[in-house]
Amino acid sequence: MPSIQPLNPQNSTNKLQSSLLTILRDFRRTGRKAFAVLIDPDKTDENGLFSLLARINVHPVDLFLVGGSLVTDYVHKEVIATIRKHSQIPIILFPGNPLHIVSSADAILLLSLISGRNPEFLIGQHVIAAPLLKKSGLEILSTGYMVVDSGTQTTVSYVSGTMPLPHDKPAVAACTAMAGEMLGLQLMYLDAGSGARWPVSPEMIAAVRAVVDVPLIVGGGLNSGERAYEALKAGADMIVVGNGIEQNPDLLPQLSAVVQEFNQSVVQA
Ligand SMILES: CC(C)=CCC/C(C)=C/CC/C(C)=C/CC/C(C)=C/COP(=O)(O)OP(=O)(O)O
Ligand SMILES: O=P(O)(O)OC[C@@H](O)CO
Ligand SMILES: [Mg+2]
Secondary structure (H helix, E strand, O other), rough: OOOOOOOEEEEEEEEEEOOOOHHHHHHHHOOOOEEEEOOOOOHHHHHHHHHHHHHHOOOOOOOOEOOOOOOOHHHHHHHHHHHHHHHHEEEEEOOOHHHHOOOOOOOOEEEEOOOOOHHHHHHHHHHHHHHHHHHHOOEEEEEEEEEEEEOOOHHHHHHHHOEEEOOHHHHHHHHHHHHHHHHHOOOEEOOOOOOOOOOOOHHHHHHHHHOOOOOOEEOOOOHHHHHHHHHHHOOOOOOEEOOOHHHOOOHHHHHHHHHHHHHHHHHHO
């Protein structure tokens, strides 16, 4: 049985040995699940981040996502520096706009908002960002970003001026993801939005999983072990949790245990 590479393969120069895309594709192929914690620089201070990092040493996570739709205080660099000081876990930028590009991360989700019909968020911002991205040395992870209705208007939907996908239309999400994969996007992200009242339904996750091969990220409103379990069981390769852990630190051990339980069965298979 092949052993599974941990998701923090950094060498002495702090560079990742494999690309994150290769690692996520391996996860997808082997059925291993990844757990990412979203850190919103706007909602983080040094003490809070420090105590989160200490807890993560005990209850491991695979990745950090750093970002927010707005980010009123441009502290990405400081947040990343603090993470680097205390942990070797890879850091992926989750940007709302090109001002959020910081080269000290490992990679960036280059989101194309394919659930919407606003050209600025499908390609416009990317044209502006392209020269900066090229210079940054970041690994570029092109991502089909699908925002799904979650019972309340999200910041992403407001800021981007786009309508989310209807919550109860898995087929619309599946066709959107298929088209995104055909256009060459390397990852798909189904997001009910930060602090969503309802997470993306298992039916929608399964419908997308059934029609695309790329790794599938699911986030938004995963604020309990049960919700995380349902998302993973339906076919998410990676879950992203932000608000749930910000509001209830006890959620971290629960989620870490749920993900480890899935991965245990992969290792034993
Ligand atoms: C091309 C570059 C570099 C950037 C543009 C990237 C695109 C197209 C983004 C899509 C639209 C967008 C605004 C996405 C933001 C995604 C994100 C970081 C969500 C995190 O949740 P928040 O929206 O911060 O929720 P709260 O404000 O409630 O915390
Ligand atoms: O903050 P939560 O609700 O966990 O959402 C995380 C992320 O998917 C939002 O874009
Ligand atoms: Mg935010």
